[in-house]
Amino acid sequence: MSLALGFLFTYPLLTALWVPSGFSVDWDQHLAFSWVQYDTIWRFHQIPLWNPYKCGGIPGLGNPQDRILTPFTLLHLLAGPIAGLYLEVPLHFAVAWSGGYLLARVLGVSRLAAIGAATVFPASSWYALHATAGHADLLAFTLLPWVLVPALLAAECRRLSYTALSGAALALTFLDGNPYPTIYASLLMAAVLAAWALYRRSAWPLLVFGLALVFGVGFMAPKLLPAIDFMRAHPRPILHPEVNDYRVLGQLLWSRNQDFWLWPEVKWKWGFWESGAYAGLFIVPAIIGALVGGAAVLVWLFAGACMLLIWMGSHGPFSPWEILHHLPVFSIMRVPSRAIIPFTLTLAVMTGFGLDWIIKRTRRFGPAIALILIAVATVDCLLVVTPNYWYVVSKPESDVQPLPSDGFHQLSSAVPHHELNYARHNAGVKDCYEFTKKFPTAIKGYDQIYYQGEQYIIGPGTARLEQWTPNALEYDVDAASPSDLVIVNQNYDQSWRLARGTGQVFDFGVLPPGKIPGLPGFPGLLAVQVPAGHQRMELRYRPASVIAGTAIAVITLLVSLALWFVERRRAIGTLTPGR
Structure with a gap:
């Protein structure tokens, strides 16, 4: 019914x-x-x-x-x-x-x-x-x-x-x-x-x-x-x-x-x-x-x-x-x-x-x-x-203008409230509808004048994308000096970590002290400081809070099952003849 x-x-x-x-x-x-x-x-x-x-x-x-x-x-x-x-x-x-x-x-x-x-x-x-x-x-x-x-x-x-x-x-x-x-x-x-x-x-x-x-x-x-x-x-x-x-x-x-x-x-x-x-x-x-x-x-x-x-x-x-x-x-x-x-x-x-x-x-x-x-x-x-x-x-949702087909791109001048269609075209939107007024971000859309790509290196080296997924990013990096920075055109989050390679992940607006004097930062941008040389670098999004929360949920479930088992045994015991 x-x-x-x-x-x-x-x-x-x-x-x-x-x-x-x-x-x-x-x-x-x-x-x-x-x-x-x-x-x-x-x-x-x-x-x-x-x-x-x-x-x-x-x-x-x-x-x-x-x-x-x-x-x-x-x-x-x-x-x-x-x-x-x-x-x-x-x-x-x-x-x-x-x-x-x-x-x-x-x-x-x-x-x-x-x-x-x-x-x-x-x-x-x-x-x-x-x-x-x-x-x-x-x-x-x-x-x-x-x-x-x-x-x-x-x-x-x-x-x-x-x-x-x-x-x-x-x-x-x-x-x-x-x-x-x-x-x-x-x-x-x-x-x-x-x-x-x-x-x-x-x-x-x-x-x-x-x-x-x-x-x-x-x-x-x-x-x-x-x-x-x-x-x-x-x-x-x-x-x-x-x-x-x-x-x-x-x-x-x-x-x-x-x-x-x-x-x-x-x-x-x-x-x-x-x-x-x-x-x-x-x-x-x-x-x-x-x-x-x-x-x-x-x-x-x-x-x-x-x-x-x-x-x-x-x-x-x-x-x-x-x-x-x-x-x-x-x-x-x-x-x-x-x-x-x-x-x-x-x-x-x-x-x-x-x-x-x-x-x-x-x-x-x-x-x-x-x-x-x-x-x-x-x-x-x-x-x-x-x-x-x-x-x-x-009112069906209308499609958006043609977008680049050579991989994921961030977009700045997006048509408001078309997040679904942009995502289906493998494009991210900088200005979006969320519970906060605006996310502080320094990312650049491919349609902006200072756009340098979804990844680039500050310094004389190169950074080439090898594999892109939502939770993991893999790059081939050739850094010419220990002050080179690999910049990822996404917002920084403390749960982004290096799963492969050598370097330090940080918010580009909060530069490692004493490492790159005089270089202006861009708050909220995901950055990695890498040593000189060639390496295969992989960034993964691994929130420690999810692991801790899952462990707490498992413990809660075990306690619940133990309570059910004890109370069930007690209920059966009260129904047993002679007890």
Whole structure:
């Protein structure tokens, strides 16, 4: 059912699976990410650790918005980078629906009511609007129910191995997306488990929350550690304080006009694609559930209220949005409107409670009433949100001007927002779209007057390219003096190392002291000082943080398996006769 609804709600994307969308800059950005990963793996047989096509060369795995470690990468490798990204949209819908169904069942909701609760979260317009905008890194919000289900089971059953499952799901929100789904998943879990601790009068939910965070950090370490290095080197600019007006909530949740280009009456920095969360007729059972759901529903009312307070943004120094910005990681957050996404999940849970009450209170006609309400509300959401996907396929990305065919080249005067097409033509772009305003780079495009090639030597020697791959560069170098420098026309990163040959890798803007007096440097340019003589030199991109993160993830997995084994043995022991 989850797959059927996923493809039904997103069917316009299926009409152009292999046609790259030029509808938005975010579609171009994530299609380019997908193509670079696909090409690096299939053509060069390398892990996409470095992306030479973007901004003069930046980390691939370390980029918080790059999604190489998502399980859906396998889909991209099999179906191709364009079709793979399109197919992710219905499949993430299915992930959200199935997770919502399990969450409702864990909370004791009947099967029919759980179907209604499961539909609310992905059928809401937030999902279609963000997908239409090309926010592939925000599709990971669909994993929110999967973070909560094992956490609640761990709190109820007191099974520590379930906290590892919750941590794994939390890690997936980062591996499959960017920090936004992870941070909001953590905040939602904190609100739910804190309220659950009061509801059950037990400290176990708080212990579960802490352990889930520890396991989550451990599992996401292969991407988290290089991402931290990347963010330190390129801090994210934060906009002025952002404010949302609670008076527009009615329009966001109930108005049937959920068009991508709609601007609410109260305008703010971001468009409607960051705000809409249509729930339609599902609001009716949600209100019923909030009124008659009993003590358990208070947990979700509290969590929903917390998300709405965050959604309101900067309403004074004591508003949750401002207070949270004093904390690490959250300090780089913007767009408080995205808090409406986890709020929609709390609304879905209350919908489940309301439908369950209708089914049980009116035993003769209750199931029929609930079924009709679910069907009508689902069709209503389908009619309201699905037309947005036609925007994606209505504007194919146009090709770029002819480029040199004699190998990789950096380009300066690139047409904005055509990163996919330039990468497909084996060209990197100097000025690109990323989370920072501009990368400080001294690279030169082949179309610039002072361009000297993708590699050159400062001095009387020569440097000739022997082999080019994204993660490894091999040169034949003939240096005439010990002061000769080999310059690579890509951005410097501390993880570039000499795998073969003799020399010192450094940032050309920070010259080795006393080595080359009087020579002006160019900040951010990759350079190697080589000794006099002839050598075969190979540069490789080897981030130590990826190795350390992988080791941490392996240890976390071993601890999780040990917990599962111990608790399983203990459970079997309690069932053994005579014990």
